[in-house]
Amino acid sequence: MYDGLSGLVDAGENVLVPAYLPDAVAEPFFDLGLAVRYYRLEANLAPNLADIERRLDDDTAAIMSVNYFGFPQPGLGEFMSLVDEYDCYHIDDNAHAPISVDNGTLLGTRGHLGVTSLWKLLPIPDGAVLYCNDAVVAEHLAPSSFAGVREQFGADDCRFLLKSAVAGLLNMSLTVSRSVDTLIDDRGMSPSVPDPSVRYEEGKAPMSKLSAYVINGADPVAIRNARRENYRAWQRIFDSHDDVDVLYDSLPAGICPQVFPLRTSIPQRVLEDLECCGVDGAHTWPRLSSTVFENPEYDRATTLSREILVLPVHQHIDPSMIEAVGDRLPR
Numbered sequence: 001m002y003d004g005l006s007g008l009v010d011a012g013e014n015v016l017v018p019a020y021l022p023d024a025v026a027e028p029f030f031d032l033g034l035a036v037r038y039y040r041l042e043a044n045l046a047p048n049l050a051d052i053e054r055r056l057d058d059d060t061a062a063i064m065s066v067n068y069f070g071f072p073q074p075g076l077g078e079f080m081s082l083v084d085e086y087d088c089y090h091i092d093d094n095a096h097a098p099i100s101v102d103n104g105t106l107l108g109t110r111g112h113l114g115v116t117s118l119w120k121l122l123p124i125p126d127g128a129v130l131y132c133n134d135a136v137v138a139e140h141l142a143p144s145s146f147a148g149v150r151e152q153f154g155a156d157d158c159r160f161l162l163k164s165a166v167a168g169l170l171n172m173s174l175t176v177s178r179s180v181d182t183l184i185d186d187r188g189m190s191p192s193v194p195d196p197s198v199r200y201e202e203g204k205a206p207m208s209k210l211s212a213y214v215i216n217g218a219d220p221v222a223i224r225n226a227r228r229e230n231y232r233a234w235q236r237i238f239d240s241h242d243d244v245d246v247l248y249d250s251l252p253a254g255i256c257p258q259v260f261p262l263r264t265s266i267p268q269r270v271l272e273d274l275e276c277c278g279v280d281g282a283h284t285w286p287r288l289s290s291t292v293f294e295n296p297e298y299d300r301a302t303t304l305s306r307e308i309l310v311l312p313v314h315q316h317i318d319p320s321m322i323e324a325v326g327d328r329l330p331r
């Protein structure tokens with residue numbers, strides 16, 4: 001994000017981002033001297049266009065949309081018309097959906113620039129992609145010292161491999177399946193997670209050679225199919241639960257879910273029930289920025305951050321494990 005924007009924006013300008021967003025996402029904008037303005041969302045996670053228009057001004061450099069949980073951003077057509085009208089850059093935040101394809105278009109490639117996280121999809125220590133989909137963006141790209149891939153395997157790679165091996169020895173189950181995302185990289189959204197600026201600074205390094213190696217060998221079709229199967233297994237379970245709303249009823253062809261998101265007014269109860277059935281990889285999402293959390297202006301974002309739970313669909317999970325949870329889960 002920093003690299004994509006650094007040649008396009010000036011300190012003192014502002015960027016509009018959705019309020020329902022992890023706290024650390026704003027860090028590259030702060031690093032560039034930009035002010036971050038959070039805009040409201042509709043209940044279906046579409047941008048609230050009237051709210052965006054209210055917050056825009058001549059100093060707005062960019063507006064960001066988000067493909068939440070691996071699915072396309074709802075309301076994108078109207079959003080893009082607005083961005084065009086105000087002549088801002090559109091950032092397509094695709095952290096969750098590196099291999100989702102929507103009607104033939106790879107998600108993350110609909111903005112002037114887009115970003116995708118690879119470590120959220122694959123068991124790798126780090127890795128991200130910047131898409132420059134606009135001639136001006138590509139022309140102004142000035143890669144920083146933390147772009148690219150490291151030339152050597154390092155101590156971090158060894159540490160990661162050791163932890164992965166331990167997870168393998170523990171016979172990775174649903175109980176520890178979030179380990180792929182947290183045990184290994186310690187970057188889950190728990191209160192013990194370090195301050196966003198600390199995490200951001202720690203991430204300022206080229207992608208590890210190990211990540212590049214795993215990515216080169218990965219089979220996106222197999223990964224997508226496995227995640228879709230796991231998504232459907234959760235969906236079969238929760239379709240019949242009165243206290244739970246499945247966030248996305250439809251799983252269109254090409255979409256690779258990052259997680260299985262659901263909404264419930266009794267999140268703690270559902271988490272406890274899941275934990276009793278051996279799932280501790282479920283959690284609320286995300287940890288919001290302190291500007292947003294419990295700010296009455298953003299009451300929907302705060303409510304969503306308390307009521308949306310995300311369940312693991314990682315490709316290493318066998319759907320039969322999810323089905324076994326369904327057999328035990330109280331109604």
Ligand SMILES: Cc1ncc(COP(=O)(O)O)c(C=O)c1O
Nearest residue numbers: 021022025066093095096117128
């Ligand atoms: C919507 C969204 N955008 C961006 C990011 C940042 O991705 P990364 O952790 O790879 O820097 C995250 C991380 O959780 C995210 O959820």
